[in-house]
Amino acid sequence: MKSPRIAILGFAIESNRFAPVSTRADFVSRAYLPAASLLDDARKEAPVMTPEIPAFVRTMDATSPWTPVPILFANAESGGPVEHAFFADTLREFEHRLREALPLDAVYICEHGAAITTEEDDPDGAVFTLVRSIVGPTVPIVATIDLHANVSDRMVDAVDALISYRRNPHTDMAERGAEAARILTELTNGMRTAVAHVRMPVCAPPTQLLTAPGTGPYAEMIRRAEALDDPRIVNVSIVGGFAFADTPKNGLTVLVTTRGDAPLAHQVANDLVSYAWQERAAFTPVLTPVDEAVRLAKATSDDPSLAPLLLADVADNPGGGGRGNTPFVLKALLQYEVQDAILGVITDPDLVVDAYAAGTGQTLVARFNRTETTVHSEPFDAPARVLKLHDGKGVGRRGQLAGCSFDLGPCAALQIGGVTVIVISKRHQCHEPMFFEMFGIDIARARVVVLKSRGHFRAAFDEFFSDAQIVSVDAPGLTSPILARFDFRKLPRPAIPLDDVSTWSPTVRAVLPRSELR
Missing domain, CATH: 3.40.50.2300 (Response regulator)
Known part of the structure; x- marks a missing residue:
């Protein structure tokens, strides 16, 4: 045969x-x-x-x-x-x-x-x-x-x-x-x-x-x-x-x-x-508004008796077409002076270039989205210190990327207020612990973790967070679960949850x- x-x-x-x-x-x-x-x-x-x-x-x-x-x-x-x-x-x-x-x-x-x-x-x-x-x-x-x-x-x-x-x-x-x-x-x-x-x-x-x-x-x-x-x-x-x-x-x-x-x-x-x-x-989705989510994060960072918290920035998920660079959750974390937080990953190749030019241990003004013009990708400046640089290459260890090679391009870990922010060059959703761990970051020691991912992170970060510790945040973005915010032109209507459909065969x-x- x-x-x-x-x-x-x-x-x-x-x-x-x-x-x-x-x-x-x-x-x-x-x-x-x-x-x-x-x-x-x-x-x-x-x-x-x-x-x-x-x-x-x-x-x-x-x-x-x-x-x-x-x-x-x-x-x-x-x-x-x-x-x-x-x-x-x-x-x-x-x-x-x-x-x-x-x-x-x-x-x-x-x-x-x-x-x-x-x-x-x-x-x-x-x-x-x-x-x-x-x-x-x-x-x-x-x-x-x-x-x-x-x-x-x-x-x-x-x-x-x-x-x-x-x-x-x-x-x-x-x-x-x-x-x-x-x-x-x-x-x-x-x-x-x-x-x-x-x-x-x-x-x-x-x-x-x-x-x-x-x-x-x-x-x-x-x-x-x-x-x-x-x-x-x-x-x-x-x-x-x-x-x-x-x-x-x-x-x-x-x-x-x-x-x-x-x-x-x-x-x-x-x-x-x-x-x-x-x-x-x-x-039909139920989400937590940004201010409410960050108030929870503030309480968590201030009170060691509370369980750590994971905020999912579901509206800016690169795994669904988001640009991975909206500033809304980060700005709120800084406004509320949240400490012991890590945020990953923000896509901004221009900022990575600046971080490499400054060098490890040096300070700079982190200028986010200076050339990105996509809706919701708002410019944002903040003083920062370069903690570590990395080439962005690795192999996933858990969840969807387990055993797969990834390349995020040149990356930088920046300290901005009480938040350690991972900035990458190649757009990717944050659903793999190695995106933090390759910088030597111990995720288990963070009081608050913020991920630009919709749900795939759950299979990889479950060793750190139970479902009860995860909050899906209602922020602006190209992947917002609130579908009424989008101008659909070709999607068949009526359709749940956009419309009230009572009968169907x-x-x-x-x-x-x-x-x-x-």
Whole structure:
């Protein structure tokens, strides 16, 4: 039996329509891996790519002989719409490499699923349909996506199985890559799938899509799906969506994939969305205003008998397209004279240059956002002392970045009043303790920790803070969970929590076996 030739490719970015345009440089800065380097990185001990492809490769290596055919993987930090010319170039590269690689026995696509470009609302669908058009109707295709993906009909129709993460924070990316390998192996051995696909009028902010037990209806939907014990079911993916993409395909989506059993897929999908609809009120966020949050921080810093506090600056999350540089929480900490606080990370390459020019131990006027003109990125000056400089390179030790290489660019730890502030050059959300620890900072000794992250930090900072010690702060920013603050133009309306929707009946589609659909 010949070893199957399996192509590997992906275009992964979460796009916030309200953020500045993402360019080729943003992808090159994070992970732009052409065919010649894709497989090498996937097999490194600490790859720069996300964990799905490495896990897929490891699982295939351990399963049976196969021939990997690396095409291209492009990944960037969440940002604004992708410059369309760059996406078009990437699509042409996919096409050229795939046609050159024919014949293929299967394809694995690793996407985020919430991309948009300056001209295209569904680039993920464009990638999926391109692949299908090249390899033909009978070659198995499996794709993995983030649970914050926005799923279009053409994404579903182009592949045999669409697998989303089940954990938020995303600690199961490797598991989903391994699952993709197992499903693709089964497909190459003749299995055919049937899929039920239903989209709800729910465009929840990311803060309402946590998956720890007891955190809301989204977590309960996933728990119910995982409790299903039926060998006919291949996969159940409950895709929360990403509201800030502002596309016609927005909406919480349920995908049920079975081994050719369309009625079962339909029933499971219907049951899951019916439960979520009953609990729809829980998709509305509750946050703590900045002043109230910082008063809590002040009390915590003044009273050692109180438990330390973590303030999550959820509205300026680079992991959702935020610029990572809004000054509102920092200014409030200084105003209230909060002590023993650490804040990470602020993206300001100009300030890092100044810190390097001043040198360790020296003072300077920290001028934040002198060239950043994005809304909410307000200029702000404060006297500071340079505590330490770092090249910004390291390997994550916990949570989503565990075992993955990261590069924040040149960085500086600055002392500003009672707050130690980590300033970086390459925009990144703060969801990894090493972002502090690489400066020798002991997080456990801080009375107050402020993170520019929405929720992924919970999987890494849980060794320091319980849920009861975490406060989600309502400050201005491009990722504010208060969706009414955004001028949505393309997101389907009415939608919860933006609108009061009292009645809805699910429409389930694409339930025929895939062999019949082709």
